[in-house]
Amino acid sequence: MKKSEEQVQKDLLRPLFESSAGYWFAVAAAASLVLAGVFALLYGFYSGIGVWGLNSPVFWAFDITNFVFWIGISHAGTLISAILRLANATWRRPVTRCAEAITVFALSIGAIIPVFHIGRPWLAFWMFPYPSERGIWPNLRSPLAWDFFAINTYLIGSISFLFLPMIPDFALIRDRATGWRQKVYGTLSLGWQGTPRQWHRLETAMHIMAIAIIPVAVSVHTIVSWDFAMTPVPMWRSTIFGPYFVCGAIFSGIAALILAMALLRKFLRLEEYLQPLHFSNLGKLLLTFSLLWFYFTFAERLTTWYGNGESEMTVFWSTVRGQFAPLFWAMVTFNFLIPVPILAIKRLRTITGTVIASIFIVVGMWLERFLIIVPSLSRKYLPYAWGSYRPTWVEMTLMASGFGLMALLYLVFSKVVPMIAIWELKVGMQEPHHAGASEAVAAHAAPGKPAIGDLSS
Amino acid sequence: MYPAHEPGKRTDSLNMPHHWAMVVDVDRCTGCEACVVACHAENNIPTVGDDQAARGRAMHWIRVERYWEGEFPDAKLRFQPVMCQQCESAPCEPVCPTYASYHTADGLNAQVYNRCIGTRFCANACPYNVRFFNFFNPVWAKPLHLQLNPDVSVRSVGIMEKCTFCVQRIHAGEETAKAEKRELKDGEIKPACVQSCSPMALVFGDLDDPNSEVSRLSKSGRSVKLLGDLGTQPNASYLQKT
Numbered sequence: 001m002k003k004s005e006e007q008v009q010k011d012l013l014r015p016l017f018e019s020s021a022g023y024w025f026a027v028a029a030a031a032s033l034v035l036a037g038v039f040a041l042l043y044g045f046y047s048g049i050g051v052w053g054l055n056s057p058v059f060w061a062f063d064i065t066n067f068v069f070w071i072g073i074s075h076a077g078t079l080i081s082a083i084l085r086l087a088n089a090t091w092r093r094p095v096t097r098c099a100e101a102i103t104v105f106a107l108s109i110g111a112i113i114p115v116f117h118i119g120r121p122w123l124a125f126w127m128f129p130y131p132s133e134r135g136i137w138p139n140l141r142s143p144l145a146w147d148f149f150a151i152n153t154y155l156i157g158s159i160s161f162l163f164l165p166m167i168p169d170f171a172l173i174r175d176r177a178t179g180w181r182q183k184v185y186g187t188l189s190l191g192w193q194g195t196p197r198q199w200h201r202l203e204t205a206m207h208i209m210a211i212a213i214i215p216v217a218v219s220v221h222t223i224v225s226w227d228f229a230m231t232p233v234p235m236w237r238s239t240i241f242g243p244y245f246v247c248g249a250i251f252s253g254i255a256a257l258i259l260a261m262a263l264l265r266k267f268l269r270l271e272e273y274l275q276p277l278h279f280s281n282l283g284k285l286l287l288t289f290s291l292l293w294f295y296f297t298f299a300e301r302l303t304t305w306y307g308n309g310e311s312e313m314t315v316f317w318s319t320v321r322g323q324f325a326p327l328f329w330a331m332v333t334f335n336f337l338i339p340v341p342i343l344a345i346k347r348l349r350t351i352t353g354t355v356i357a358s359i360f361i362v363v364g365m366w367l368e369r370f371l372i373i374v375p376s377l378s379r380k381y382l383p384y385a386w387g388s389y390r391p392t393w394v395e396m397t398l399m400a401s402g403f404g405l406m407a408l409l410y411l412v413f414s415k416v417v418p419m420i421a422i423w424e425l426k427v428g429m430q431e432p433h434h435a436g437a438s439e440a441v442a443a444h445a446a447p448g449k450p451a452i453g454d455l456s457s
Numbered sequence: 458m459y460p461a462h463e464p465g466k467r468t469d470s471l472n473m474p475h476h477w478a479m480v481v482d483v484d485r486c487t488g489c490e491a492c493v494v495a496c497h498a499e500n501n502i503p504t505v506g507d508d509q510a511a512r513g514r515a516m517h518w519i520r521v522e523r524y525w526e527g528e529f530p531d532a533k534l535r536f537q538p539v540m541c542q543q544c545e546s547a548p549c550e551p552v553c554p555t556y557a558s559y560h561t562a563d564g565l566n567a568q569v570y571n572r573c574i575g576t577r578f579c580a581n582a583c584p585y586n587v588r589f590f591n592f593f594n595p596v597w598a599k600p601l602h603l604q605l606n607p608d609v610s611v612r613s614v615g616i617m618e619k620c621t622f623c624v625q626r627i628h629a630g631e632e633t634a635k636a637e638k639r640e641l642k643d644g645e646i647k648p649a650c651v652q653s654c655s656p657m658a659l660v661f662g663d664l665d666d667p668n669s670e671v672s673r674l675s676k677s678g679r680s681v682k683l684l685g686d687l688g689t690q691p692n693a694s695y696l697q698k699t
Contacts, residue, residue: 048591049592050514056514060581118574119590119591119614119617120573139551141551142553142578143578144552148554230582231552232689233584377581381684384520384523385585385586
């Protein structure tokens, strides 16, 4: 089944101009979750975060679990897209944009959480380094200050990385749209005319960004891990945390990417663009990271066990066979025992198979973050001061609203921007030697200007 | 933006050299908890009520930990008062992004309430669990609001607080001595817990004064540091049979 460039363009631009009833239903559902979250936040704002389940000594729990979870999810997009671009993997073309969008949205959600989790959110701007009447800068020895700079760097970088390849597509829409759309997309396309000079600059800029964003992405989750590893808390004080967190972040990120792609495929009718091959390839990557994740977890646990430190072992046993054991073994099952056979056996590495594995992994990786934070805090040295933790409805609502916000941002994005980079597909179509995944759309060598069709037809 | 800090040379805000420290004799402690009550009264620490206390939000800048040793009938009950250890290498200090938690020149871990934005990172980093968070705005049932100590600020919702070694009493003592143009006498400054300790299990004083009682006791063979192997270098010492 071969498609012309014109047909591809039509298919991918269709969601921008047509909305089904199902779309509006999804928007309403996501928006109501977000509204519930706003209500929960305001409630905490008004009363104090005592309406959460936090206590002494568990001063961080759902809040920071969700923070690490969303920052982790953000690691799939930009990182994978950058690596695949640099490796010139042609099958990446339909995948990169929805991956990069995940990064920007998940990172934004992750970055909001610390602002509202602090005791006095109205003073969060004190994290900014600005000369103030207080006469002090942020404390650059604090991992939280590193976090602030790392996350903001990554956010700005990811937004640029997402935006750059959208410029030619914005120009495409500008040339086809009328009224306000023409104005908005005209501004967004930054005067794109498609001259060779402009193409050259775009390629150069994207190449630079792809190289620059990889160390940034690695540093971000390393620094998130150092929020824990820089303290003398049992099982936090660990040298393995940096790479362990980066691995876990990419792991959960790929799973989220697979889920997002499956939803887009179904709801935007992109079956011919996001093919089983894409899911299978990402499934192989997911398999690699599942094995890597298990390796890190095993290495962390085994060295702790052999080290046999009293405080470490207290936390160790509380997770392996104590209060947190059901969650711990669920995590191992969800992240390793279930996904590995599904992803390793070719017959099972289908779209359905990878989606099932990804659902388990997203849940399992959320549990991983919870199990890093809460057991250590509740079993910290002096037994008299031990504690436990139970979330309240406010935290549950906030957590659900995080997913709602992700869905809402994605839904809105899919109305504004084609979820697959049209021009990149066209480039793929003009390079029959690099057929790769775009077999169904490839082998249509029609050089020159793309045909201009009337979209409304 | 800070005055240069020379390690080893300690001077307080009045340019007097001091190194404040406390010694806790656990063999003397009877577990009466008078120190806890005195601390609450002196430092305007709110009582959170039974419901909040059951949720683990009780605030006691000093607490008396109880541990049983041995099995019945040979069980022995031991008391261990725990307050902020005023560590020299305090894990709570570097992690604070706004310098709310910082080290004073005279060896105290200060908590600057106005700088605190409530990240709670310090409380997680503290191995002793002696930092307390205001989950709600504090309330004092009438007429308790009339007994608030005017020398100590009342903390609002969203900020962290902890034992200060009764810094208001330290400053008052130093200012009195300076006004009378004399040196501080050993034992002249007594934090509320020390003042109220009838078995005299708590001793406070200046480690820079080699003849002070804390100097003498902290050199005792019975002296140990709580969780000393973590490298926090506490200024509080515990005396117990070893």
